[in-house]
Amino acid sequence: DAGVTQSPTHLIKTRGQQVTLRCSPKSGHDTVSWYQQALGQGPQFIFQYYEEEERQRGNFPDRFSGHQFPNYSSELNVNALLLGDSALYLCASSSISGLAGEINTGELFFGEGSRLTVL
């Protein structure tokens, strides 16, 4: 059973460029969330996608956008890159309910991340 997979694992961009990061959720999961983790900090919630729509959004500017596809995979796009966007971007998948139908709140399965460096 494949877990959460992210690509690319590392990338380098320059200020002003745009980047797209990709995520495939764990099998059976329908919800994808994106987090930004700066060096030495905890992950910060960017947004969450469910049923191909943005359901929740954290305190990030509109330069950060995303998409979810019918197969539940997701993309994170960042436009007009700034130096401060350098971070590890984590994708996390989850399911609204567990196997027994219970609400499976908070159990996220994380990928290993995409490390973005902006020069």
Place this chain on the structure above:
Amino acid sequence: GNSVTQMEGPVTLSEEAFLTINCTYTATGYPSLFWYVQYPGEGLQLLLKATKADDKGSNKGFEATYRKETTSFHLEKGSVQVSDSAVYFCALDPSGYSTLTFGKGTMLLVSP
């Protein structure tokens, strides 16, 4: 707003020592509380959780009790092992949508 405060690390212990990592939170309502762990070279993974006041989460010898009166969720383990060396993150879910607010993380280093 919602926030989580963890003790700063690194926490350095010898094998078989007792571990406590403090975590306090600020949130409206009644959030669910979590500890996630990040082992070297691996992704974040759920260690334990508690969804209401006085609940105790436990896993792999680790425990944490949801204390509403002190807004705390301290992580404890009676006897740590070298393999427990990792970064530990306390987190809360305020909304029930699995949109977590994390602390900054505490690095634990266990020596033989």
